[in-house]
Amino acid sequence: MTSLFALIVISMFIEAFISYLQTILVEGRIQWQIIIAFFLAIAICFDTGINFLAIVGLTEQWPIVGIIATAVVVCRGSNYLFEFYKNLAGWRKKTQEDVALAAKKKKEKEEEIKKSINFID
Numbered sequence: 001m002t003s004l005f006a007l008i009v010i011s012m013f014i015e016a017f018i019s020y021l022q023t024i025l026v027e028g029r030i031q032w033q034i035i036i037a038f039f040l041a042i043a044i045c046f047d048t049g050i051n052f053l054a055i056v057g058l059t060e061q062w063p064i065v066g067i068i069a070t071a072v073v074v075c076r077g078s079n080y081l082f083e084f085y086k087n088l089a090g091w092r093k094k095t096q097e098d099v100a101l102a103a104k105k106k107k108e109k110e111e112e113i114k115k116s117i118n119f120i121d
Helices: 003-022 032-048 063-075 078-120
Strands: none
Touching: 003 063, 003 078, 032 063
């Protein structure tokens, strides 16, 4: 996993967490359903050992952090999880396409140099 990909994954989790915290208090009232959903998601993710950071290839020193980060995404619901995954997969695919295109251009340049060397000989 590239460091850039790791930074993007971590920043997406932090953004999800901050935006989730903003939904707890609405117009001066605590939204107890959101708090219950969060703790329920933590319990389920902890019990099942689901850790999205580990799934995408990040290694944490404290796996509980990955489990809690996963719970933040899970408690926001399936639509959010799908969008989160879609954005992550789309970025990863774009990166892989960019790497493949760069490799193709490099190979073409090498072949062009070989031809020019053969022409000189």
